[in-house]
Amino acid sequence: MILKLKYFGMIAEALDKEAEELDIDIINVAELIHYFQYHLKDINFKIAVNHNLVDSTYQLKNNDEVALLPPFAGG
């Protein structure tokens, strides 16, 4: 399954990229979080799929745009 990943702020900095396409065998957000926690260690993040925040039970679909969002700092 292809996921279009987007990284922002301190996550883009930690991973040293802002976007990538991954062909991975992950079917829900819980697994995705587990996958990234290994790389991101103590960075808190939320997941948005196709511009909506989702929780860990969300089932991913092929071609989903999946964003890793570090803590917000607007305003």
Added chain:
Amino acid sequence: MILKLKYFGMIAEALDKEAEELDIDIINVAELIHYFQYHLKDINFKIAVNHNLVDSTYQLKNNDEVALLPPFAGG
């Protein structure tokens, strides 16, 4: 006793003047209110003496500046 009276807004309009000096035998604010209620009928007003709001027990002194203040409309 001389009182320097000042009238504002709808009170200045009702009395057709903005200020006057009155030489009257009034010693407290209650009597002053009574005196003006006759002329002002249903207009609500507060009394300020020398730029401070006072209540009806306040004792007037010679040369006090006494203002009749209709409802406020600032802002």
Added chain:
Amino acid sequence: MTEKIKNVFVDGPITPEKIATSIAHHQVKTNIGAHDIFLGQVRADEIEGKMVQAIDYSSYEEMANKVFHEIRESAFTKFDLTCMHIYHSKGIVKAGEICLFVFTSSAHRKEAMDACRYLVEEIKEKAPVFGKEIFEDDTHQWKVNR
């Protein structure tokens, strides 16, 4: 009472340019994180079929400036503010024009917003300012704050 009594009143409407200038003056104060600005604008209310076209503001000016000063001092005591400014119109302000400008600045948003609201309520309640609502046919009535 730590500062001199200022004159709060400006002749006629408060212009957007005055507001911009006031905002710009605060850009050197880099300990400020939040500003709150309240603007009162004259409404073209319809009252018994007639439209308000302007308000003619008058005040007991010496007392009003003293009251505004006391309100400012009390706000500085209650809230952790960097800056605070109040301007009120006197004379004619047409419908759509601005008659009150309250400006609070603080390191943090909550203080700026709480203080701004406090000031507006205090001004409406305590400042001896009077407003003659002038209708299109030049008749009038006296505005009363609620």
Added chain:
Amino acid sequence: MTEKIKNVFVDGPITPEKIATSIAHHQVKTNIGAHDIFLGQVRADEIEGKMVQAIDYSSYEEMANKVFHEIRESAFTKFDLTCMHIYHSKGIVKAGEICLFVFTSSAHRKEAMDACRYLVEEIKEKAPVFGKEIFEDDTHQWKVNR
């Protein structure tokens, strides 16, 4: 969803002139009695002996504009507003410059003030906007809203 999604982001700081222009545009709306304006300003915070000289704002822009749109719609439902505008900076905003401009207008002060506060809190909590605090020595840290 009653309106088109707008772009909330402006390049660099929000200028006092932009704010003045926005205020001036509302003077034709004579049913407005009260405006509330919140401005976020970049603070020169000192963190471990180093001074913040600017914040570099980035965002997940498509999602952020959608979130701002939802926040606006929800405020129009909750409060009786005539107008509402939100602008947020992207890119570099120096200490002392303005990065957020929230503008609410209503017939009455309470609605304008309640709505403005609601919008600011919602924006801080929900908008995917990120801020890199840049120190004078060009090192940086990532800002986190509290």
